[in-house]
Amino acid sequence: MTVSRALRDDPTVLPETRERVLAAAQQLGYRRNELARRLRVSGTSGMVGLVVTNLANPFYAQLALGVETFCATRGMKVVVSNTGDDVERERELVDDLAARRMDGIIVVPAGQDQQHLDPARLGGVPVVLAARPPLGIDVDCVLLDDFNGAYEVTSRLVSDGHRRIGFLGPPAAWTSAERLRGFRAAIAEAGLPLDDTLVRGDQREVAAAEAATRELLTLEDAPTAFFCANSRNTIGAYRALRAGRLQHALAGFDDFELADMLDLPVRLVAYDTAAMGRQATELLINRIDAGGSESAASRRVVLATTVVEYGRNRPRGRR
Amino acid sequence: MTVSRALRDDPTVLPETRERVLAAAQQLGYRRNELARRLRVSGTSGMVGLVVTNLANPFYAQLALGVETFCATRGMKVVVSNTGDDVERERELVDDLAARRMDGIIVVPAGQDQQHLDPARLGGVPVVLAARPPLGIDVDCVLLDDFNGAYEVTSRLVSDGHRRIGFLGPPAAWTSAERLRGFRAAIAEAGLPLDDTLVRGDQREVAAAEAATRELLTLEDAPTAFFCANSRNTIGAYRALRAGRLQHALAGFDDFELADMLDLPVRLVAYDTAAMGRQATELLINRIDAGGSESAASRRVVLATTVVEYGRNRPRGRR
DNA sequence: TTGTAAGCGTTATCAC
DNA sequence: GTGATAACGCTTACAA
Numbered sequence: 001m002t003v004s005r006a007l008r009d010d011p012t013v014l015p016e017t018r019e020r021v022l023a024a025a026q027q028l029g030y031r032r033n034e035l036a037r038r039l040r041v042s043g044t045s046g047m048v049g050l051v052v053t054n055l056a057n058p059f060y061a062q063l064a065l066g067v068e069t070f071c072a073t074r075g076m077k078v079v080v081s082n083t084g085d086d087v088e089r090e091r092e093l094v095d096d097l098a099a100r101r102m103d104g105i106i107v108v109p110a111g112q113d114q115q116h117l118d119p120a121r122l123g124g125v126p127v128v129l130a131a132r133p134p135l136g137i138d139v140d141c142v143l144l145d146d147f148n149g150a151y152e153v154t155s156r157l158v159s160d161g162h163r164r165i166g167f168l169g170p171p172a173a174w175t176s177a178e179r180l181r182g183f184r185a186a187i188a189e190a191g192l193p194l195d196d197t198l199v200r201g202d203q204r205e206v207a208a209a210e211a212a213t214r215e216l217l218t219l220e221d222a223p224t225a226f227f228c229a230n231s232r233n234t235i236g237a238y239r240a241l242r243a244g245r246l247q248h249a250l251a252g253f254d255d256f257e258l259a260d261m262l263d264l265p266v267r268l269v270a271y272d273t274a275a276m277g278r279q280a281t282e283l284l285i286n287r288i289d290a291g292g293s294e295s296a297a298s299r300r301v302v303l304a305t306t307v308v309e310y311g312r313n314r315p316r317g318r319r
Numbered sequence: 320m321t322v323s324r325a326l327r328d329d330p331t332v333l334p335e336t337r338e339r340v341l342a343a344a345q346q347l348g349y350r351r352n353e354l355a356r357r358l359r360v361s362g363t364s365g366m367v368g369l370v371v372t373n374l375a376n377p378f379y380a381q382l383a384l385g386v387e388t389f390c391a392t393r394g395m396k397v398v399v400s401n402t403g404d405d406v407e408r409e410r411e412l413v414d415d416l417a418a419r420r421m422d423g424i425i426v427v428p429a430g431q432d433q434q435h436l437d438p439a440r441l442g443g444v445p446v447v448l449a450a451r452p453p454l455g456i457d458v459d460c461v462l463l464d465d466f467n468g469a470y471e472v473t474s475r476l477v478s479d480g481h482r483r484i485g486f487l488g489p490p491a492a493w494t495s496a497e498r499l500r501g502f503r504a505a506i507a508e509a510g511l512p513l514d515d516t517l518v519r520g521d522q523r524e525v526a527a528a529e530a531a532t533r534e535l536l537t538l539e540d541a542p543t544a545f546f547c548a549n550s551r552n553t554i555g556a557y558r559a560l561r562a563g564r565l566q567h568a569l570a571g572f573d574d575f576e577l578a579d580m581l582d583l584p585v586r587l588v589a590y591d592t593a594a595m596g597r598q599a600t601e602l603l604i605n606r607i608d609a610g611g612s613e614s615a616a617s618r619r620v621v622l623a624t625t626v627v628e629y630g631r632n633r634p635r636g637r638r
Numbered sequence: 639t640t641g642t643a644a645g646c647g648t649t650a651t652c653a654c
Numbered sequence: 655g656t657g658a659t660a661a662c663g664c665t666t667a668c669a670a
Contacts, residue, residue, distance in 0.1 A: 001658080032648080068374060078398065237582065354663080355663035649662090
């Protein structure tokens with residue numbers, strides 16, 4: 001008991017006793033067992049779980065860094081798990097994290113069915129969603145302004161005079177659908193026809209995006225510009241265009257390194273991913289501190305996006 | 320007690336009893352407390368700690384994915400921490416991880432002083448180093464073949480006839496020093512003079528690398544080729560070269576996306592980062608399973624690198 | 639087949 | 655100021 005107090009700098013411990021305890025601890029290499037301590041004190045782990053679909057993707061890596069950085073300021077650790085876009089795996093993971101008594105869990109949900117993410121089913125662990133909104137459950141979330149980002153950048157293509165614009169995106173996910181919606185809104189607003197043969201929304205990887213772009217390019221009435229719903233697709237499209245004469249316009253969601261070094265001006269929808277991680281953590285910590293007591297209305301934070309234009313003021317040909 | 324057994328599928332529990340228990344658990348949303356269980360059973364957390372310098376860097380993100388994936392197969396979770404290259408922070412982090420009773424810790428050490436990474440000082444937690452070797456402590460590690468990678472790719476520059484080759488790299492870290500050593504070996508072997516004015520080893524970020532390259536280019540007897548010790552420097556060098564006439568040869572350590580799309584052939588030293596994470600985890604788990612009993616001689620695994628050549632068979636000018 | 643007692647390493651509480 | 659006791663939620667060992 002005295003050891004416990006000494007290590008906690010409890011003032012009721014005699015300075016001399018404290019010294020002796022510290023010396024002994026030092027010498028024995030004693031280190032308080034946080035597992036046992038937390039079992040007694042809070043019943044929770046003092047960690048937050050982070051569940052993403054693919055850690056190797058820079059987006060999730062930056063998100064993770066944002067979460068980790070914010071958590072570190074509160075002395076919390078982050079347990080990172082990868083789903084590989086598998087909803088069943090996601091279910092197992094959050095279940096495990098709940099069993100390990102995470103203080104809270106941040107999830108980038110993989111699918112439509114989110115019932116397993118309901119805090120009520122997780123023994124009351126607070127949950128915050130990132131990048132995609134809750135569907136059928138009532139939790140906080142941080143989103144990007146997917147619609148407006150896509151709308152803005154597509155509008156610029158339109159005002160450059162493009163009348164046939166191809167859309168390339170990954171399957172399903174809510175974000176992709178929102179970006180398609182923004183894309184369509186910009187086209188509709190300009191009074192242009194919506195041609196669904198120019199919409200290819202099934203490319204998860206660069207190679208698939210490149211192939212899809214090539215296909216669109218062979219159309220009789222091929223697009224003169226492309227909007228890509230994520231960086232995988234933008235890069236794939238660029239690869240296809242580069243094999244040709246680079247006479248098309250390219251725009252996309254997600255900023256990426258070297259975008260300004262491409263042989264083609266590119267417009268990209270950029271945003272602060274780490275900020276998204278921080279925001280999500282902030283929402284989560286608010287819930288944790290509230291202790292699930294009076295469950296406030298769920299919050300939805302939407303982060304702004306900006307359009308960056310790369311390569312506009314560079315000569316189009318090689319120097 | 321019966322609940323404990325039922326949840327564990329203990330065959331001594333009457334099937335009917337088991338059903339009743341499961342039903343009740345389901346209904347109450349009961350979930351076994353892993354913290355308490357582990358306190359009793361193993362005294363450890365069933366998690367491994369991973370300490371890196373910068374999660375947002377694709378190298379560490381892929382490493383983390385490799386670790387996470389391997390751990391997942393063993394039902395272990397990964398606690399990820401970021402040091403931001405701060406050795407003092409690294410010390411605090413491993414200390415915390417030890418207090419939280421990680422089963423083991425994988426570290427990419429930030430500095431020269433590694434005393435705080437000695438398992439003996441961490442209450443016996445197994446430690447494995449990744450990317451950089453142990454200095455003054457006796458632990459397993461997984462390294463890249465930094466020397467040979469650099470040697471090989473530099474040799475190719477030499478055999479192309481380059482006689483003055485610039486070196487660009489980040490400060491300090493062991494890897495960078497090894498790569499410089501490989502670079503020098505290739506030059507010395509060819510009987511070329513070693514000109515230290517062409518060695519710039521202090522650029523951590525792309526902008527600094529770009530500036531350093533520009534400086535080297537203004538030298539009276541400027542290099543005709545560059546070897547860069549990491550991707551930050553390769554990209555910085557490329558930016559500097561692209562502003563000019565792109566008549567220099569470029570080589571570097573680390574593969575990166577879009578390298579094959581640059582307006583300049585590039586030779587890169589590539590390797591499997593996720594494999595490094597897997598290997599590190601494997602070494603760690605071996606130690607964990609050994610239980611610190613008979614401490615076997617420490618192992619050092621060196622992963623091979625390959626040289627990839629991008630843009631060699633593409634027309635040099637724009638189509 | 640089920641239940642009881644003890645203990646994992648802490649800390650809150652109350653006595654000394 | 656310090657120590658004894660109980661309890662956090664679980665499981666091992668043993669009894670019923």
